[in-house]
Amino acid sequence: MTQTTARPTSPDRTEGGAALLEVRDLGVEFVRRGAEPVRAVDGVSLSVRAGEVRGLVGESGSGKSVTSLAVMGLLPHRSSRTTGSVRLAGTELLGMAPRRLAALRGDQMAMVFQDPMSSLNPVVPIGTQVTEVLRTHTDVDRAGARDEAEDLLRRVGIPDPRRRLRDYPHQLSGGMRQRALIAIALACKPRLLIADEPTTALDVTIQAQVLELLRQLVAETGTAMLLITHDLGVVAGLCDDVTVMYSGRVVETATRRELFSRPAHRYTEGLLASVPRLDSARGEPLRPIPGTPRDVLPWSRACAFAPRCPHADRDCADPSLALRAHEGLAAEHLARCAHPALPEGSEPVAAGAGA
Amino acid sequence: MSGVHLPPAGGPPGAPEADPPAGTPAELALEPVAEDERGTSLWRGAWRRLRRDPAAIVGAVIVLAFVLVAVLAPLVAPYAPAGAQWANQVTPSSVPGPSDEHRLGLDSFGSDLFTQLVYGARQSLLIGVVSTVIGLGVGAALGLLAGAFGGWVDVAVMRVVDIMLSIPSLLLAVSIAAVVGPSATALMIAIGAAQVPIFARLLRGSMLGQRGSDYVLAASSLGLRRRRVVMSHMLPNSLSPVIVQGTLTLATAIIEVAALSYLGLGDPNPTVAEWGRMLVRAQDRLATDPHLAILPGACIAVTALGFTLFGEALRESLDPTFRR
Numbered sequence: 001m002t003q004t005t006a007r008p009t010s011p012d013r014t015e016g017g018a019a020l021l022e023v024r025d026l027g028v029e030f031v032r033r034g035a036e037p038v039r040a041v042d043g044v045s046l047s048v049r050a051g052e053v054r055g056l057v058g059e060s061g062s063g064k065s066v067t068s069l070a071v072m073g074l075l076p077h078r079s080s081r082t083t084g085s086v087r088l089a090g091t092e093l094l095g096m097a098p099r100r101l102a103a104l105r106g107d108q109m110a111m112v113f114q115d116p117m118s119s120l121n122p123v124v125p126i127g128t129q130v131t132e133v134l135r136t137h138t139d140v141d142r143a144g145a146r147d148e149a150e151d152l153l154r155r156v157g158i159p160d161p162r163r164r165l166r167d168y169p170h171q172l173s174g175g176m177r178q179r180a181l182i183a184i185a186l187a188c189k190p191r192l193l194i195a196d197e198p199t200t201a202l203d204v205t206i207q208a209q210v211l212e213l214l215r216q217l218v219a220e221t222g223t224a225m226l227l228i229t230h231d232l233g234v235v236a237g238l239c240d241d242v243t244v245m246y247s248g249r250v251v252e253t254a255t256r257r258e259l260f261s262r263p264a265h266r267y268t269e270g271l272l273a274s275v276p277r278l279d280s281a282r283g284e285p286l287r288p289i290p291g292t293p294r295d296v297l298p299w300s301r302a303c304a305f306a307p308r309c310p311h312a313d314r315d316c317a318d319p320s321l322a323l324r325a326h327e328g329l330a331a332e333h334l335a336r337c338a339h340p341a342l343p344e345g346s347e348p349v350a351a352g353a354g355a
Numbered sequence: 356m357s358g359v360h361l362p363p364a365g366g367p368p369g370a371p372e373a374d375p376p377a378g379t380p381a382e383l384a385l386e387p388v389a390e391d392e393r394g395t396s397l398w399r400g401a402w403r404r405l406r407r408d409p410a411a412i413v414g415a416v417i418v419l420a421f422v423l424v425a426v427l428a429p430l431v432a433p434y435a436p437a438g439a440q441w442a443n444q445v446t447p448s449s450v451p452g453p454s455d456e457h458r459l460g461l462d463s464f465g466s467d468l469f470t471q472l473v474y475g476a477r478q479s480l481l482i483g484v485v486s487t488v489i490g491l492g493v494g495a496a497l498g499l500l501a502g503a504f505g506g507w508v509d510v511a512v513m514r515v516v517d518i519m520l521s522i523p524s525l526l527l528a529v530s531i532a533a534v535v536g537p538s539a540t541a542l543m544i545a546i547g548a549a550q551v552p553i554f555a556r557l558l559r560g561s562m563l564g565q566r567g568s569d570y571v572l573a574a575s576s577l578g579l580r581r582r583r584v585v586m587s588h589m590l591p592n593s594l595s596p597v598i599v600q601g602t603l604t605l606a607t608a609i610i611e612v613a614a615l616s617y618l619g620l621g622d623p624n625p626t627v628a629e630w631g632r633m634l635v636r637a638q639d640r641l642a643t644d645p646h647l648a649i650l651p652g653a654c655i656a657v658t659a660l661g662f663t664l665f666g667e668a669l670r671e672s673l674d675p676t677f678r679r
Contacts (some may be wrong), residue, residue, distance in 0.1 A: 072576055078506075106577035113576075118569035123591045132587070133577045184577065 018090075019047035020224040021071070021192050026084035028063070028070050037081070040066045042248045042299060044084075045323075048241075050191065051222040053215075055239035055256070057229060057271070059293050063248040064228045068194045071226070072111055073101045088192060107137040109192040110185035115201045116177035120169035126153075126180050127165025133187045152183040156213060175206035182213065189221060196228045211238055232275055236260065244268050247296045247304035250323055254333040264326055264335035264342065267305045303338065311339045404672040411668030417661025424473055425480040432470040433458070436628050441465040449643060462647060463636050464625070472654055474628035479658065482542050483608040489547025490608075491601050494554025501555070502562025502593070503585040509559070516555045524549035528611060532620035539622045546611050550604055557600055561593035568592075595673045602666035606659040613655045630655050 028041040041063040048054045058064045069075050070082050073093060086093040088109060093101060113119040121129060130149035134140055140148060146165065153161035156179040169177055178198065185193060195214065199207040215238055218225050227239060235242055235256065242259045244252040244267065252265040263269040270289040291308035298304070300319050306312040315338040323336045405411045424431055434440070441451075441461050453460045459468040501512040519527070528545035535541035565571060566589070574584045615621060616631030625632075630651040637647035 074572060074575055102575075102578045102580070104578065105575070106579070111573070111576040113569060113573055115569060119573040121570045121574070121588050121592065124587065128587075132579060132583065136577070136579055136583070181573075 018049075020050045020089055021046075021048040021226065022085070022087040022090075023047065023067075023071065024085040024087075026067060026070060026086060027082070028066050028075065029081045029083075030079055031081060032079065040248055041070065044245070044248075044250050046226075046243045046250065046253065048192065048224040048226050050224045051218065052240045053218060053225040053227055053238055055227050055229060055235040055242040056245065057232065057235055057242060058245035059230055061247075061293050062245040064245050065196055067245070068111065068196055068226065068228055071194065072105060072109065073098075074105075103137070106133050106185075106190070107188045108190055109194065110188070110190040112178075112182055112185045112193065112195040112198045114197040116174065116181045117169065117201070119181055120177060122169055125166050125168055126172070130165070130180070130184050130187055133184055137188045149183075149187070152187055153180065156180070156183045156186075156217075157209075158183070174202055175209060178202060178206070178210050179213065182210070182217070186217060186221075186223075190223060192224045192226070193218070194226045194228070197230070198227075199229075199231070199234060207234075214238065232271060244271070247293070247299065249299055249304070249336065251305070251337070252333075252335040253323070254330070258330050258333045262329060262333070262341075264329055264333065264340040265305075265337045266309045266311050266339065266341060268335075269341045270308075303336070313339070315339065401669070401672040405668060408668045408672065410664045411672070414661050414664030414666075414668060417657060418665055421476055421658050421661060422480060425476040428473045428477045432467075432473040434467045434470045436466075436470055436474040436626070441467075459650065460646070462633065463640055463644075466626075466628075468647070468650065471628040471633060472630075472650060475630040475633060475651060475654065476658070478539070478622075478627065478629045479609045479612050479655075482539060482546070482612045483605050486543045486546035486608050486612075487550065487601060487604050489543060490550025490604065491554050491597065493547070494551040495558050495597060497551065497555040498558030498560075498597075499562065499585070499590065502559040502566070503581075503589065505563070505566070512555070513559065516552045519548075520552040520556075525611070525614065528615055529618065529620065532615060537620045537623050539627075542612060542615055542621055545615065545620070546608050549611070550608070553600060553604065554597060558593060558597050561596055562589055565589040565592050596670075599666055599670040599673060602662060602669055606662035606666065609662070610655060610659050613651075 023044060023046050026041055026044040027039070029037045029039050031037045044063070044067055046054060046056070056064045056067065066075070071086050071093070073096070075082060082094055084094065088104070093104070096104075120126070127146065127149055130152060131142070131145040134145040134148055135142075149165060150161045153164055158164050158176055158179050164172070164176075164180075169180070172180060178201075182198075198214065199210050202210060211234060214225070214227075217223065227234070229235060239256050241255050242253070243250055244259075244265065246267050252259070252263070252268045254262075254264075259268065260272065263272050267289070270287075273287045274289060276286055289308055290310075295307040296304040297306055299321075302317040302319065303309070303312070303321055306316040309316070318338060321336050321338060323334045325331055325334055326340050326342060328342045329335075329340075405415075428436075441457075443465070451457070451461050457467050457469070459472070462468045462471055497512050497516060501509040501516075527549045528542075531545035531548055532541045535544060562585075571584060571588060574588050579588075612621070612629075613631030613634065616629045617635050619635075621627075621629055621632060633651040634648055637644070637651070640647055
């Protein structure tokens with residue numbers, strides 16, 4: 001464990017272009033007594049390089065949050081089983097001793113949660129919540145931690161930080177709370193930041209501010225970020241690469257530009273088509289994906305999206321559908337689809353789905 | 356609490372926050388915080404609601420008066436307590452009533468009744484508080500253990516607590532007092548032990564409720580040690596029902612002190628003033644001198660009422676769903 005002791009401070013943390021976070025074939029099963037285990041995540045692979053943002057997109061129940069909790073090692077040990085491999089800067093995290101993993105959490109990797117009100121402890125002042133991370137992972141003294149906390153709050157754009165340190169979470173506005181949460185996550189300069197729908201609980205103007213803040217911080221510190229969201233507008237504004245999940249599996253992965261200009265999987269295509277557009281004709285109805293996320297087939301029998309897919313046919317009932325490259329798409333653009341929307345076949349959806 | 360809280364403003368709750376559009380951090384620094392949200396932390400809000408609640412004020416006055424009398428007993432009481440100085444004035448058929456020297460008259464042993472009542476308050480407070488501290492301390496420790504660890508620790512601790520709970524508390528107290536022997540210490544241990552299960556269950560339930568909450572997950576995601584998460588995050592959020600229960604339990608404890616003394620399990624020294632024992636002694640003179648029973652009885656009832664009123668008001672004021 002070299003990276004826990006040696007804290008790299010220079011923004012250049014790329015290790016010969018290798019990905020900082022390398023998830024291979026991740027599977028998560030929830031086991032309940034007297035019931036079939038539920039497979040929430042199946043064969044998920046993704047990687048994030050330092051200084052880059054990967055979007056993990058999918059609707060509720062697609063397994064994106066479970067994936068992030070599995071990376072952090074925060075799933076309950078008693079009721080879940082995690083398989084595959086999660087490597088942070090080359091170190092395998094799955095199966096690591098809980099104590100060593102806890103030493104990495106908050107230090108090398110940190111997480112920003114969806115709801116800043118419930119993720120901050122209501123009875124502990126903001127300052128204490130920032131300093132306790134610093135004091136857990138570094139050996140600064142009380143006064144030093146306090147100064148550093150003040151500095152962190154200032155960096156995330158909280159005015160009058162010295163006074164704010166003594167405030168309780170309910171005394172801050174929603175946007176301030178999310179900033180405070182980001183400050184806490186960034187306190188120890190983590191190399192990986194996982195943001196789980198960081199803007200969902202905020203109103204639109206604050207969303208824009210928080211996203212801008214995250215983008216600045218990633219650019220300044222060279223942190224790798226895994227951004228979990230169901231908001232394609234957020235993806236368009238912030239991510240370098242995108243991974244789309246459906247029903248626990250990755251269905252498509254591509255660079256942002258590729259994904260928005262040439263969505264291959266029919267689910268991604270539907271997602272993009274359902275985003276309302278400023279340049280569409282007045283009164284034009286929204287185009288939702290028919291059905292609900294509950295209308296799924298088990299991947300072991302067919303494409304899980306087939307029941308909702310307008311292009312589904314006999315070929316989709318193929319249990320061995322693989323995530324693969326397709327003709328006419330970039331080499332790193334992979335899709336798990338029997339009838340992908342390929343450039344020459346169907347009309348591609350234009351880039352820049354603005355939210 | 357910190358000193359930066361402003362006094363609560365009277366503005367409408369949830370006033371819209373004026374957030375400027377996105378820009379550079381310097382511009383973002385202008386984002387104001389709704390002023391009326393300031394200074395409304397849990398205990399502050401509770402204090403504000405308590406001050407407006409008549410029941411809380413009545414309860415607080417009674418409790419305060421009781422505590423003052425108990426603490427300042429030597430100043431309040433006209434005579435020394437271990438009296439029976441006027442035993443020669445007491446005849447088998449009558450006890451001297453109120454007079455200039457003895458405002459409430461004498462008791463059946465020939466001590467000043469007012470002095471006995473005042474020192475009885477001291478005894479009740481001492482035993483009541485110590486036993487509640489014992490009950491709360493042991494109970495909270497067990498509840499903390501069960502709630503923090505869960506799993507088999509939880510099962511083991513809670514089975515022990517269930518067993519304790521299945522024994523009627525007075526019976527448990529009597530058995531403990533019988534084993535330890537009658538003394539004030541025995542009373543404290545007996546009453547305290549009978550209260551352990553309530554506090555254990557309360558804190559455990561409250562801790563379990565916190566375990567699944569987002570901020571506990573967030574704290575774990577920061578790599579905080581388990582002890583830190585339990586002690587500085589979960590515990591402070593779980594304490595308020597325990598504090599309320601502590602106030603209410605003081606009322607029960609004072610009644611139980613009287614009850615156990617009445618049953619002869621209190622301090623064996625007959626000169627120690629104790630409300631419960633005063634009731635026993637008054638029994639044979641109930642027909643001729645009922646005030647000997649009524650006065651200590653009223654003391655017990657009023658004190659218990661004071662703690663109950665205050666405890667209930669505290670519970671309501673701390674419960675965010677119960678806002679009037």
